[in-house]
Amino acid sequence: MGHPSDYGDEMDRVHPRLIDAALQGRETGEPALDRAARVVADLRRVLLEEPPSEAAGHLDAMVTAAADGARGSSVLSKRRSGRRRRLSTLPLAAALVLGAGLAWGAVGLPERATETAEEALGAAQERKDAFSKDEEAAGAATEETTHGDEVSAVAKDDSLKGCEKGQAVSAVASSKGNKQGPVHDPCAKGSEAAGQDASAKGKQTAEDARAAAKAKQEAKGDATVEDHGGGPPEGSGPPAGAPGNSGSSAGSGANGNGKP
Amino acid sequence: MIGQAFGSTLQAARDGEPSALEALYRDLAPAVLGYLRGQRAVEPEDLTSEVFVGMVRGLDGFRGDERSFRSWLFSIAHRRLIDERRRLARRREDAVDPSDLAGRLAGSAVGDAEDEAVARLGRGWAVRTLDVLTEDQRSVLLLRILADLSVEDVARLLVKRPGAVKTLQRRALASLARHLERQGVS
DSSP: OOOOOTTHHHHHHSOHHHHHHHHTTOOOSOHHHHHHHHHHHHHHHHHHSSOOTTHHHHHHHHHHHHHHHHHHHHHHHHHHHHHHHHHHHHHHHHHHHHHHHHHHHTTTSHHHHHHHHHHHHHHHHHHHHHHTHHHHHHOGGGHHHHHHHHHHHHHHOTTOOHHHHHHHHHHHHHHTTTOOOOOOOTTHHHHHHHHHHHHHHHHHHHHHHHHHHHHHHHHHTOTTGGGGOOSOOTTSOOOTTOTTOTTOHHHHHHTTTTOO | OOGGGHHHHHHHHHTTOHHHHHHHHHHHHHHHHHHHHHTTOSSHHHHHHHHHHHHHHHGGGOOSOHHHHHHHHHHHHHHHHHHHHHHHHHHTOOOOOHHHHHHHHTOSOOHHHHHHHHHTTSSHHHHHHGGGSOHHHHHHHHHHHTSOOOHHHHHHHHTOOHHHHHHHHHHHHHHHHHHHHHHTOO
16 A cells, blocks of 8 residues: 655655654745645644543543552452462472471481471472562562461461471561571470370380280290390380381381481 | 653652642643544544553553653554554444544535535544555654654554654655645645
């Protein structure tokens, strides 16, 4: 589609400044260009000088859009927050499961296991932090809400109980500030109690085994029954990794093999 | 042009301040409406409203000075215009400008009577002159003379090279000059 112009070549030779002058509707001294400049001047006059007749309605629409936009951005913020929460759920869940397992395994060796758990939690947290860096760039305004939501989500999580839950909540809550305070192990007291419980169970198991062996030997009439009990000395408790100690779940946790 | 107060006006408009929104509207609406009329939009007033609503919704994402803002706003206007044309094409409606309709109603009368009818509508003659231009020439010319955009801004908006825009504006002026000569305008 073309409009072949007799003036095409002539216009090509016109200085750009004259073209600009014509586009502003000014005289240029070039007859052909001046004719065009007059049209341009008319266009500017008739198209620019007539204001919108529905200006009030337009302004109302703009103010309404601005108000809707404020609400819309709030909704968008919630959506982003929800997305951030979903994205952060995976590493957080992994950290919680790992942390819970390590906390469970820390019954017999609280100090070492706690350190290991914290190392693992720290690594998981680092991965989570790296994962969410780009999300943080999307809006620092939602950061507080999101961090609070994460802590809240862990606090409301029913899959963890007692000190393990407290530890998980603490780990998430303190992760934002990267606090480097002294390590506090809320499960330490509980693990001592669990250890005592495991010890009692071990004793009971040993006694049961001794009684069973004695009964067996008595049945066979063997007089050397004393050397074949197989159980630990009374009161010694279950040794770490000792065979025959697997009957107690608490005891198996106490052997320190809870590490991944 | 708003000038030095543009930055604060823009920020207030982002915050939804009605007076700031009105200031932007008062400054730019005539040019936007003129551009849409010059492009023969079927409902230029409605489209202008859509453009400014789109502007309000996009304010948070805009970064730049007043000149960039003007260019950005006209890019919204141009997109809305194209949307309207596509919509009309789908509906197979005949996009008739009221001034053009008045000309048609004046009948297929000889040129003088038609011109008189159109002239009564004020902007008729000058707008009708734009019909001699190609679509690209008209867009370039209107963006240059009504929106006061630079060649580079127009090139960016129309997704063309600056050299192509310069050529289009030269050709547009040449076409207008030739048309006027044929009309006997000296």
